[in-house]
Amino acid sequence: MTNQEALDIVQALAEGVDPFTNEPLAAESLCLNPAVNTALTTAIQALDNRIKAAARRATLPSKAGAPWNEEEAQLVLQAYESGDSIKVIAERQQRTEGAIRSRLVKLGVLEFA
Numbered sequence: 001m002t003n004q005e006a007l008d009i010v011q012a013l014a015e016g017v018d019p020f021t022n023e024p025l026a027a028e029s030l031c032l033n034p035a036v037n038t039a040l041t042t043a044i045q046a047l048d049n050r051i052k053a054a055a056r057r058a059t060l061p062s063k064a065g066a067p068w069n070e071e072e073a074q075l076v077l078q079a080y081e082s083g084d085s086i087k088v089i090a091e092r093q094q095r096t097e098g099a100i101r102s103r104l105v106k107l108g109v110l111e112f113a
Contacts (some may be wrong), residue, residue, distance in 0.1 A: 003054070007047040014040035060096040068103060076103050 012019035012038045030036055057064075074091065079089045086104075090097045104110040 003051050005049055007044065007051065009038055010043050010047065014044060054064055061090070061096060063094040064099065065069060065097050070096065076100060077107050080104055080109060 009019040012022075013025075014037055016025045016029070016032055017023070018025060025031055031040065076089055076093060079092070080086070080100075081112060084092075086097050086100050089095075090100045093100065094101075105112050
């Protein structure tokens, strides 16, 4: 089951609807209990955050968050010293621009801004 499918089911339950038939839940349904409904609302928020985080990760470069090795750091340094922009270096290294800036700070080439 995907996160989106789980979210759809939990949202329907929180709204008092059977997620499979779209019929209103019976008045005595556990899902209509205020405490359970609060728990469902919390689950909805968590699933929504998870879906948004996955969408964000999908837009990041392939090496975003990966550990650096010395060879990669030296390539970044050489590219920067030869005049390549941070944007170009980031694209080439499959890293974020922030990661490139941070690496250049760590290498002592840029000051923390």
